[in-house]
Amino acid sequence: MGTMDTDQLKDLSDRHIAATYSRFPVVLVKGHGCKVWDSEGKEYLDFVGGLAVCNLGHCHANIVRAIKEQVERLIHVSNLYYTEPQTELAKLLTDNSFADRVFFCNSGAEANEAAIKLARKHAKERKGQGRFEIITTINSFHGRTMATVTATGQEKFHKGFEPLLPGFSYVPFNDLEVLERSINESTCAVMVEPIQGEGGVNCPSGNYLKGLRKICDRHDVLLIFDEVQVGMGRTGTLFAYEGYGVEPDIMTLAKGLGGGLPIGAMLAKEDVASSFVPGSHATTFGGNPVVTASALAAVNTILKNGVLENCIEVGDYLSKELGRLRQKYPFIKDLRGKGLIIGMELEFDGGDIVRACLERGVLINCTMGTVLRFLPPLIVTKGEVDAMIRVLDEVLSHV
Numbered sequence: 001m002g003t004m005d006t007d008q009l010k011d012l013s014d015r016h017i018a019a020t021y022s023r024f025p026v027v028l029v030k031g032h033g034c035k036v037w038d039s040e041g042k043e044y045l046d047f048v049g050g051l052a053v054c055n056l057g058h059c060h061a062n063i064v065r066a067i068k069e070q071v072e073r074l075i076h077v078s079n080l081y082y083t084e085p086q087t088e089l090a091k092l093l094t095d096n097s098f099a100d101r102v103f104f105c106n107s108g109a110e111a112n113e114a115a116i117k118l119a120r121k122h123a124k125e126r127k128g129q130g131r132f133e134i135i136t137t138i139n140s141f142h143g144r145t146m147a148t149v150t151a152t153g154q155e156k157f158h159k160g161f162e163p164l165l166p167g168f169s170y171v172p173f174n175d176l177e178v179l180e181r182s183i184n185e186s187t188c189a190v191m192v193e194p195i196q197g198e199g200g201v202n203c204p205s206g207n208y209l210k211g212l213r214k215i216c217d218r219h220d221v222l223l224i225f226d227e228v229q230v231g232m233g234r235t236g237t238l239f240a241y242e243g244y245g246v247e248p249d250i251m252t253l254a255k256g257l258g259g260g261l262p263i264g265a266m267l268a269k270e271d272v273a274s275s276f277v278p279g280s281h282a283t284t285f286g287g288n289p290v291v292t293a294s295a296l297a298a299v300n301t302i303l304k305n306g307v308l309e310n311c312i313e314v315g316d317y318l319s320k321e322l323g324r325l326r327q328k329y330p331f332i333k334d335l336r337g338k339g340l341i342i343g344m345e346l347e348f349d350g351g352d353i354v355r356a357c358l359e360r361g362v363l364i365n366c367t368m369g370t371v372l373r374f375l376p377p378l379i380v381t382k383g384e385v386d387a388m389i390r391v392l393d394e395v396l397s398h399v
């Protein structure tokens with residue numbers, strides 16, 4: 001590896017990179033499929049998938065090829081000009097969704113910023129200046145910019161950054177009554193994740209999402225689905241909303257969209273999207289040729305190569321295997337999820353479990369302190385699930 005040894009690199013990183021992450025003590029240097037390798041040559045089975053980004057695994061041939069071809073032709077020109085991959089990606093996304101138009105940006109937070117701005121502008125134009133409030137849910141996660149951290153319904157992310165942006169209020173997830181009571185003459189939109197990811201893999205109960213749609217229609221406010229984490233095949237359909245039979249007015253994407261490169265997208269129907277006109281919103285990098293070429297390859301591969309079918313089949317298998325562990329260990333409080341986003345809630349902090357798995361060559365994540373979160377690439381095999389479960393079982397047996 002380079003000119004530095006592993007300890008030198010960790011030390012330099014800890015000294016010179018903003019200390020916003022406490023990192024695990026490994027330097028990852030290579031990835032293929034559902035495996036990554038560290039600088040000492042140790043192999044890991046990856047059930048984090050770059051936080052729901054590497055939906056096709058690491059360095060998938062289609063993505064590597066698309067990036068290489070594009071990077072040799074045109075890397076960046078700005079959005080002052082038409083470019084091919086961006087246009088093709090917009091066509092592919094709109095052909096396969098409820099939406100008519102796409103705004104490309106660079107991250108999930110930016111996609112949600114665009115959604116918030118569009119919802120406000122749309123409501124002000126249609127219904128007057130007083131319409132700007134957005135209702136989100138408790139334990140949601142929408143990003144770290146000032147608007148999206150405000151939208152995020154978790155105090156721990158707000159602390160130290162007040163004053164927050166005006167115009168946001170929070171209601172419990174899965175509670176339609178409180179939501180309906182909270183809508184008033186200043187409400188312009190309701191924004192939810194179809195499944196709360198960071199907040200602990202909280203799934204919508206029964207007809208929650210359908211109920212949201214009805215309430216939004218009844219009060220003439222927009223419904224925004226943040227599919228940054230659960231879109232791009234994660235739940236077994238290209239977009240999570242398809243699996244619940246409910247269409248939003250605006251949807252945001254990022255994480256799995258770019259095949260590993262940073263991209264975000266905000267999609268909307270024409271009637272709503274038309275509130276954005278030249279000058280309304282912009283981004284220098286958004287939808288640049290390289291990231292959109294990569295995303296185009298990623299979306300095409302997810303749609304055509306049996307990836308969604310594998311997500312459902314292996315997701316069911318993973319759920320079943322985790323269910324066996326739940327039977328075995330009474331400290332496992334709950335198991336929930338859909339497709340290949342699964343949360344296993346423990347009675348205690350999961351940090352030690354994550355570290356013990358890492359030592360044994362398995363990467364898993366923990367969110368909300370006590371929820372082990374499994375977000376493997378959608379191409380993961382049953383054999384890889386078995387290998388992960390063996391390690392997790394052993395680690396849990398030592399609790």
Ligand SMILES: *Cc1c(COP(=O)(O)O)cnc(C)c1O
Nearest residue numbers: 107108109141142143197228229
């Ligand atoms: C990760 C995430 C975001 C933020 O995305 P970034 O790319 O980190 O800005 C927003 N919403 C949801 C649901 C997410 O999971």
